[in-house]
Amino acid sequence: MRIDLRRRTNVPWWAEALAPLLAFTVTLAIGSVMFAASGKPPAAALTAYFIEPLSEIWSIHELAIKAAPLIIIAVGLSVAYRSNTWNIGAEGQFVAGAITGAAIPVLFPGATGVWVLPAMLALGLLGGAAWGAIPGLLKTRFGANEILVSLMLVYVAQLLLDWLVRGPWRNPEGYNFPETRFFDDSARLPELIAMGDYGGRANFGIVIALVLAAATAILLTRTKKGFEIKVTGASPRAARFAGFDQKATTMFAFLFSGALAGLAGIVEVAGAIGQLTPVISPGYGFTAIIVAFLGRLHPIGIVIAGLVLALTYLGGEAAQISLGLSEKIAQVFQGVLLFAVLASDTLVRYRVTVTARGRGVPA
Amino acid sequence: MIEAILISVIIAATPILIAALGEVVAERSGVLNLGVEGMMIVGAVTAFATAQITGSPYLAILTAALAGVAMAGLFAILAIWLATNQVATGLALTLFGLGVASLAGESFVGRPGVKLGDIAVPYLSDLPYVGTVLFAQSPLFYLSIALTVGVTVFLFRTRAGLRLRSVGDQPVAAHALGLKVNRIRTLAVLFGGLCAGIAGAQLTLVYTPQWIDGLSAGRGWIALALVVFASWRPTRVLAGAYLFGAVTIAQFHAQAFGVDIPSQFLSALPYLATILVLVIFASNRRFTMVNTPAALGRPFVPDR
Numbered sequence: 001m002r003i004d005l006r007r008r009t010n011v012p013w014w015a016e017a018l019a020p021l022l023a024f025t026v027t028l029a030i031g032s033v034m035f036a037a038s039g040k041p042p043a044a045a046l047t048a049y050f051i052e053p054l055s056e057i058w059s060i061h062e063l064a065i066k067a068a069p070l071i072i073i074a075v076g077l078s079v080a081y082r083s084n085t086w087n088i089g090a091e092g093q094f095v096a097g098a099i100t101g102a103a104i105p106v107l108f109p110g111a112t113g114v115w116v117l118p119a120m121l122a123l124g125l126l127g128g129a130a131w132g133a134i135p136g137l138l139k140t141r142f143g144a145n146e147i148l149v150s151l152m153l154v155y156v157a158q159l160l161l162d163w164l165v166r167g168p169w170r171n172p173e174g175y176n177f178p179e180t181r182f183f184d185d186s187a188r189l190p191e192l193i194a195m196g197d198y199g200g201r202a203n204f205g206i207v208i209a210l211v212l213a214a215a216t217a218i219l220l221t222r223t224k225k226g227f228e229i230k231v232t233g234a235s236p237r238a239a240r241f242a243g244f245d246q247k248a249t250t251m252f253a254f255l256f257s258g259a260l261a262g263l264a265g266i267v268e269v270a271g272a273i274g275q276l277t278p279v280i281s282p283g284y285g286f287t288a289i290i291v292a293f294l295g296r297l298h299p300i301g302i303v304i305a306g307l308v309l310a311l312t313y314l315g316g317e318a319a320q321i322s323l324g325l326s327e328k329i330a331q332v333f334q335g336v337l338l339f340a341v342l343a344s345d346t347l348v349r350y351r352v353t354v355t356a357r358g359r360g361v362p363a
Numbered sequence: 364m365i366e367a368i369l370i371s372v373i374i375a376a377t378p379i380l381i382a383a384l385g386e387v388v389a390e391r392s393g394v395l396n397l398g399v400e401g402m403m404i405v406g407a408v409t410a411f412a413t414a415q416i417t418g419s420p421y422l423a424i425l426t427a428a429l430a431g432v433a434m435a436g437l438f439a440i441l442a443i444w445l446a447t448n449q450v451a452t453g454l455a456l457t458l459f460g461l462g463v464a465s466l467a468g469e470s471f472v473g474r475p476g477v478k479l480g481d482i483a484v485p486y487l488s489d490l491p492y493v494g495t496v497l498f499a500q501s502p503l504f505y506l507s508i509a510l511t512v513g514v515t516v517f518l519f520r521t522r523a524g525l526r527l528r529s530v531g532d533q534p535v536a537a538h539a540l541g542l543k544v545n546r547i548r549t550l551a552v553l554f555g556g557l558c559a560g561i562a563g564a565q566l567t568l569v570y571t572p573q574w575i576d577g578l579s580a581g582r583g584w585i586a587l588a589l590v591v592f593a594s595w596r597p598t599r600v601l602a603g604a605y606l607f608g609a610v611t612i613a614q615f616h617a618q619a620f621g622v623d624i625p626s627q628f629l630s631a632l633p634y635l636a637t638i639l640v641l642v643i644f645a646s647n648r649r650f651t652m653v654n655t656p657a658a659l660g661r662p663f664v665p666d667r
Binding site for chain 1: 444447456458459469580584625
């Protein structure tokens, strides 16, 4: 078998839009096979996975809770990836932002007032940006590989958090559990619709996510910085000729994506969790990479993709309860989805022909 | 005491060394496979499962290697034949592998594993001082040394190795000369998967004979860093792997020597050391640029 690729000269807009849909369909097909292989009826499993979580008010609230950090991180990452800056350590920047933001309610538990929450969010932004600045600086100053440095810092951030919640930041009234004290109400992100028929746990995180997505769309399409980012990613040579400072763009990409990941961290901690614990993320920083690609690095696409990936988390939990499937299947699904997204991108950019093996044909 | 430390350094260095050697071959052919961590942990869980079922650690190494090859094959189809972005595809492979391993390993948590026994080389293992350290080790240690020599000879002393490097440096020229660029790259990537799978087997058969979720703990990523650090030269990979092995082991012994540092800081040492060497070696351009495969990370789509 041989696969030949021919670059398409022009790509219709609808092909670009359909590619993620195709990827999702392929993922569902592969998922059905996986379910069937593990002895579950595929239709029932897919319903439990992708439909049931949408049928109840409380689980739609959970969807919003899980989508918020994914969207916030992925919007940041899309800016980085568009400029060809490979920040894959968003998980670490998420944790760093959660730590710096949580410093106020942990160190000053008596602090109350309307300033507390904004200050925490600002500190979260700063913490994430600072953690992201490390690979950015090492890349621009020394040429160190940003992929590996940003990834290594994930482990460092997680260990730092682990040390804090078991050591100096442990709740003095917490019976030695490895967690900080619960945040005061003024340090919590308020709930969106707490009461009434549509009430639930969802907080303002999802609103922050939507606002940031819109703001980033404007940044990318309406500002010079956005233009620089896109040109640097599409053609570094053209960017050099235009006089754009490549190092400044790399640094901006890391600061921006780091800041947003940090914000997502403090949003998660001040919103859904309410305290620091040794593990505060089910891999949001990595899943957000998939979100960014599924959303085709476009802020609006990322909002949709964020909801889809949030659904895979919920579906994993739902399928565990109703079908006894392991919730770990969610991560497999996410991996398959990213494969499908990347492959469908090839279908958009190239005309792919698959020929049966022909002997003697020069490759 | 010294002997015990040296042996533990060897055990810690071996998986990183094997995985990094495989990645050296893949990257020399111009393919950056960031999925080492994923291939490694799938190898690890496959080895554990095989050893549980058959009781044979050698069969376990074999199946782990095959699992690594299968994972690498998935990567090759996408990144080489469908020309997808190599960075993103490698990441997908890691995320997928971590998911598959944690799903497959769920029922193994807490079960005792099968240990791969050491093999003492007759006579040599009786040598004073170095005998037990170097010649009474797990077979995978001997394999890792043989691989270092083998990969060095292959890359720099054989015609096939020269072809592989030419594909990594000048794919267009290599294609014009009639070399099958993508076929060579596929073979190189599959070899990388084979090595990563075996490295994973070492984790569950030698390093910690049990299954823990996420047990590779970033070793695949450290192996990737090692390749950069070693500027794509197998002998330097060997040196680097032992350096990392020493740093990893230092954290366990530091506490025994009464160093009063929180364990988390010590656990962070290998990651911080990785960053440090990446910075040191990246700033020395003469050292790295000469050896960096010129077409690393760029898919090759032949013009017809």
